[in-house]
Amino acid sequence: MIKSPYLLFLGDAADSLAAKVAQGIKDWRPDMSVGQYRMDGCNADLGLADLSFDEAVAAGAKTLVIGVANRGGVISAAWQEKLIEALEAGLDIASGLHNLLRDEPILVAKAADLGRELFDVRIPSVEYPIATGVKRTGKRCLAVGTDCSVGKMYTALAMEKEMHARKMNATFRATGQTGILITGDGVPLDAVIADFMAGAVEYLTPDNDADHWDLIEGQGSLYHASYSGVTMALIHGGQPDALLLCHEPTRKHMRGLPDYQQPSLEELRDTALILARVVNPDVKVVGISVNTQHLSEDEAVSYLAETEASMGIPAVDPFRHGAARLVDALEAC
Amino acid sequence: MIKSPYLLFLGDAADSLAAKVAQGIKDWRPDMSVGQYRMDGCNADLGLADLSFDEAVAAGAKTLVIGVANRGGVISAAWQEKLIEALEAGLDIASGLHNLLRDEPILVAKAADLGRELFDVRIPSVEYPIATGVKRTGKRCLAVGTDCSVGKMYTALAMEKEMHARKMNATFRATGQTGILITGDGVPLDAVIADFMAGAVEYLTPDNDADHWDLIEGQGSLYHASYSGVTMALIHGGQPDALLLCHEPTRKHMRGLPDYQQPSLEELRDTALILARVVNPDVKVVGISVNTQHLSEDEAVSYLAETEASMGIPAVDPFRHGAARLVDALEAC
Numbered sequence: 001m002i003k004s005p006y007l008l009f010l011g012d013a014a015d016s017l018a019a020k021v022a023q024g025i026k027d028w029r030p031d032m033s034v035g036q037y038r039m040d041g042c043n044a045d046l047g048l049a050d051l052s053f054d055e056a057v058a059a060g061a062k063t064l065v066i067g068v069a070n071r072g073g074v075i076s077a078a079w080q081e082k083l084i085e086a087l088e089a090g091l092d093i094a095s096g097l098h099n100l101l102r103d104e105p106i107l108v109a110k111a112a113d114l115g116r117e118l119f120d121v122r123i124p125s126v127e128y129p130i131a132t133g134v135k136r137t138g139k140r141c142l143a144v145g146t147d148c149s150v151g152k153m154y155t156a157l158a159m160e161k162e163m164h165a166r167k168m169n170a171t172f173r174a175t176g177q178t179g180i181l182i183t184g185d186g187v188p189l190d191a192v193i194a195d196f197m198a199g200a201v202e203y204l205t206p207d208n209d210a211d212h213w214d215l216i217e218g219q220g221s222l223y224h225a226s227y228s229g230v231t232m233a234l235i236h237g238g239q240p241d242a243l244l245l246c247h248e249p250t251r252k253h254m255r256g257l258p259d260y261q262q263p264s265l266e267e268l269r270d271t272a273l274i275l276a277r278v279v280n281p282d283v284k285v286v287g288i289s290v291n292t293q294h295l296s297e298d299e300a301v302s303y304l305a306e307t308e309a310s311m312g313i314p315a316v317d318p319f320r321h322g323a324a325r326l327v328d329a330l331e332a333c
Numbered sequence: 334m335i336k337s338p339y340l341l342f343l344g345d346a347a348d349s350l351a352a353k354v355a356q357g358i359k360d361w362r363p364d365m366s367v368g369q370y371r372m373d374g375c376n377a378d379l380g381l382a383d384l385s386f387d388e389a390v391a392a393g394a395k396t397l398v399i400g401v402a403n404r405g406g407v408i409s410a411a412w413q414e415k416l417i418e419a420l421e422a423g424l425d426i427a428s429g430l431h432n433l434l435r436d437e438p439i440l441v442a443k444a445a446d447l448g449r450e451l452f453d454v455r456i457p458s459v460e461y462p463i464a465t466g467v468k469r470t471g472k473r474c475l476a477v478g479t480d481c482s483v484g485k486m487y488t489a490l491a492m493e494k495e496m497h498a499r500k501m502n503a504t505f506r507a508t509g510q511t512g513i514l515i516t517g518d519g520v521p522l523d524a525v526i527a528d529f530m531a532g533a534v535e536y537l538t539p540d541n542d543a544d545h546w547d548l549i550e551g552q553g554s555l556y557h558a559s560y561s562g563v564t565m566a567l568i569h570g571g572q573p574d575a576l577l578l579c580h581e582p583t584r585k586h587m588r589g590l591p592d593y594q595q596p597s598l599e600e601l602r603d604t605a606l607i608l609a610r611v612v613n614p615d616v617k618v619v620g621i622s623v624n625t626q627h628l629s630e631d632e633a634v635s636y637l638a639e640t641e642a643s644m645g646i647p648a649v650d651p652f653r654h655g656a657a658r659l660v661d662a663l664e665a666c
Contacts, residue, residue, distance in 0.1 A: 133558035133590045194530050195523040197562045222565075225466035225612050229530045229566035236558040257466045260611075274604055278593075279558050 002094045002119050002184040003062035006033045007051060009086075011079055012041045013068045019044035021096060022067025025182050028157045032184075034059040039082060044068065053089035063119075065181055066095040075104055083107055087116045094119035096177030121180040122188055124200070131198035131237050133279060138208030141330060142240040143218035143289065144272050146262040148227060148255045150248040151291040151319070152218035153179050158323040159330070160215050166327065170213040173204050175234065179217045189219055189230055197230065201237025213330065214238075218246065222271055223263045224254055235272065239279045242286045242333050243272055244326065249303060250294040265311055286329040288315040335427045335452050335517040336395035339366045340384060340419075344412055345374045346401045352377035354429060355400025358515050361490045365517075367392040372415060377401065386422035396452075398514055399428040406430075408437055416440055420449045427452035429510030454513040455521055457533070464531035464570050466612060471541030474663060475573040476551035476622065477605045479595040481560060481588045483581040484624040484652070485551035486512055491656040492663070493548050499660065503546040506537050508567065512550045522552055522563055530563065534570025546663065547571075551579065555604055556596045557587055568605065572612045575619045575666050576605055577659065582636060583627040598644055619662040621648040 008022040016023070025032060026046050035051035038044070051059065064086040070079065075097070083093055083101075087110050095101050101118040102108060111118050119125075141159070143152040156172050157179075163170035172179070174186025187200045205214040216238045220227030245265055254260035263271075269285050276283040288307060292300035300317060307315040314325045341355040349356070358365060359379050368384035371377070384392065397419040403412065408430070416426055416434075420443050428434050434451040435441060444451050452458075474492070476485040489505050490512075496503035505512070507519025520533045538547040549571045553560030578598055587593035596604075602618050609616040621640060625633035633650060640648040647658045 130589075131559040133593055135592070190526075190528040192527050193523075194525050194527060194563050194566070195560065197527050198559055222608070223611050225569040226464040226531055227528065228569050228608075228611075229562040230527050232555075232565035233527070233562035236561050256463075259468070260466055263611075271607055274607070275555070275561075278556050278561075278596075 002065070002181075003092060004032050004184055005061055006063050006065040007053070007056035007061040007091065008033050008036045008046065008048065008067045009064050010036055010038045010042050010044045010046070011066070011068045011070065012039045013044035014071065016044045019046070019068045021178050021181055022046055022065070024178055025065065025067060028161070028182050034061045037064070037082075039078065053086045053091060057090045061091060063092040063094050066093070066097060067181070070097055070099070073099055075099060080104065080106060084110050087111055087114055092117040092119065094121060094181060096121045096181055098122065121177050122191055124188055124192055126203070128187070128192060128196040128200035128203050130195060131202050133236070136202070136205070136207045136239060137210060138212040138214065139241045140205055140214045140216060140238055141242040141244065142216045142234060142238045143244045143246050144231065144235070144268065145218060145221045145246040146223065146265065146268050147221050147248065147251060148224055150246045151289060152246045155244060155246055155289040155318055155323070155326070156215040156217050157182070158318040159327055162323040162327045163213065168213065168327075168331075169209055169211050170215055173214050173216045175201070175204070175217040175219050186217075189234070190227070194229070197233035198237030201234055202239075205238060216240070221254075222275070223260075223268065225257060225260065232275065235276050236279050240276055240283055241280060242284055242330055243276060245269060245272075245285060245288045246291070247288065248291040265307065269311070284333060285313060286333050287313050287326045289326065290315055290317050292317040292320060335398070335514075336425060337365050337517055338394050339396050339398040340386070340389040340394040340424065341366050341369045341379065341381065341400045342397050343369055343371045343375050343377045343379070344399070344401045344403065345372045346377035347404065349377045352379070352401045354511050354514055355379055355398070357511055358398065358400060361494070361515050367394045370397070372411065386419045386424060390423045394424060396425040396427050399426070399430060400514070403430055403432070406432055408432060413437065413439060417443050420444055420447055425450040425452065427454060427514060429454045429514050431455065454510050455524055457521055457525055459536070461520070461525060461529040461533035461536050463528060464535050466569070469535070469538070469540045469572060470543060471545040471547065472574045473538055473547045473549060473571055474575040474577065475549045475567060475571045476577045476579050477564065477568070477601065478551060478554045478579040479556065479598065479601050480554050480581065480584060481557055483579045484622060485579045488577060488579055488622040488651055488656070488659070489548040489550050490515070491651040492660055495656040495660045496546065501546065501660075501664075502542055502544050503548055506547050506549045508534070508537070508550040508552050519550075522567070523560070527562070530566035531570030534567055535572075538571060549573070554587075555608070556593075556601065558590060558593065565608065568609050569612050573609055573616055574613060575617055575663055576609060578602060578605075578618060578621045579624070580621065581624040598640065602644070617666060618646060619666050620646050620659045622659060623648055623650050625650040625653055
């Protein structure tokens with residue numbers, strides 16, 4: 001578990017898109033960060049207070065979270081100098097970068113020396129069990145997609161926000177690097193050993209209060225040839241009571257697979273239900289989350305209305321119109 | 334790739350069941366081993382020549398293959414002494430044990446010293462790629478089961494043997510520890526990192542001659558909550574042209590999951606086809622392999638006849654009656 005509050009490290013971000021992890025933390029956990037740290041040449045700005053490491057520690061910060069992609073996939077000498085300063089000031093460091101903090105001997109030695117922790121959230125820190133499939137208490141909602149990167153994490157976070165506003169008992173459960181940095185905890189499912197994937201999801205979503213909802217971050221797609229095994233493990237490990245279908249209607253082919261087309265929402269619904277019923281015969285598909293960012297408002301409204309009419313369940317873009325109707329559907333479940 | 338021929342290490346096997354990996358190598362690759370090595374107190378006997386390490390090397394052996402489960406899950410001092418002697422005699426060592434050769438510092442040092450190799454087939458030795466889903470040449474057959482441990486490996490090996498007898502162009506592709514030791518090569522799929530599972534299967538079954546069949550060893554089951562993600566990756570990475578359904582009709586519940594029942598063969602067929610069509614719209618279910626070991630001959634014959642009549646495709650127990658009719662079905666495909 002990564003200690004909060006955070007100082008968000010924007011480094012020398014080329015643009016605001018490079019800092020999207022930091023932006024996600026600010027959007028979804030606005031009280032989690034005391035400020036941002038920007039190096040010379042940084043072109044991103046979250047609108048948070050610019051703090052030195054010492055100022056951040058004085059304001060209560062416990063962890064420097066690397067909220068930016070690094071250029072060229074390496075931790076540069078300039079970054080390393082700053083990260084060492086952060087450790088010396090009293091901060092742990094958390095990162096979702098592909099190249100790991102633990103592979104930087106200077107950082108490892110300095111952290112050991114000072115008693116600080118380095119968190120590489122891309123790598124599991126737990127030995128997960130083999131899944132047992134035993135029925136758990138509490139309720140679980142899983143977002144499944146017609147493709148990768150169609151808005152599954154956004155949907156689950158937007159629903160959590162709406163549910164908390166309604167004083168409902170709900171927890172977003174992160175299964176990817178960005179989600180783990182946003183919430184400080186979770187399972188980096190794509191990095192788990194095959195035999196333990198479903199067990200890792202069971203570990204992430206244990207027995208809970210009868211009225212509690214886990215909102216499980218989806219990954220991949222049952223129809224994505226590269227990552228479908230991860231999705232399958234989420235369905236069987238997650239033991240969902242409710243499924244949400246996530247879709248991006250303008251995509252020309254499956255992400256990264258030019259020879260493959262997205263399934264229809266009907267196909268996704270039917271296949272996901274067959275597989276989810278193995279672990280929960282009562283599972284229901286309760287709503288559809290459509291990412292309409294490439295449609296005009298008129299196009300989006302008419303696409304959503306048509307989809308809702310043909311599928312017979314609420315179809316919403318939670319970014320454009322809020323997650324309220326998806327939460328209504330979950331409450332009715 | 335493990336170098337052959339082998340000397341099969343039976344150690345101090347408590348009984349012949351403990352030596353089932355060695356038995357599998359002897360059954361399926363009878364020309365691969367020059368003999369067996371038995372310690373004092375060994376209660377297993379494959380009927381091969383008992384050779385010393387020096388005699389085995391003189392007979393051409395390249396690798397000592399540990400074909401037996403170790404007692405208590407540790408490499409005992411008595412075993413270690415023998416394994417060091419084997420290295421000194423000139424043999425590499427290959428093992429599928431849970432506790433790894435590489436975690437035994439004395440073996441590691443001795444092997445390095447002598448220039449010998451230690452193979453832990455439980456651990457991937459390759460950095461597998463992400464699956465691309467690109468259509469490959471050649472043909473692929475995958476066995477999928479109603480449950481784990483219903484005879485998928487046996488079925489694929491029996492078909493390979495029959496196909497080779499018919500001079501067909503076919504290769505068994507191992508995806509588990511026993512299969513890898515039997516054939517000297519393969520992918521330990523249950524130990525692969527989630528994101529790379531389907532890519533590992535693509536790597537295992539690359540482009541091939543138009544008339545070549547890969548006979549891919551199945552793992553887990555789409556209906557097994559613990560391991561279904563591995564099965565899913567086999568279906569999408571394997572890009573099968575032909576599926577075989579494997580079943581054990583007397584099982585009371587899913588293996589290791591007392592709360593779960595096996596699906597019917599109809600359910601398995603329909604679900605596997607939906608998922609396999611994502612990567613190959615022309616995939617067909619060509620036959621059924623039934624493990625009838627717990628049925629009498631009469632019961633087996635009538636179960637197979639009923640299954641064949643209701644499913645409309647050949648239903649065979651390849652152990653009892655040979656794999657010929659399954660290969661006929663593949664040839665007709």
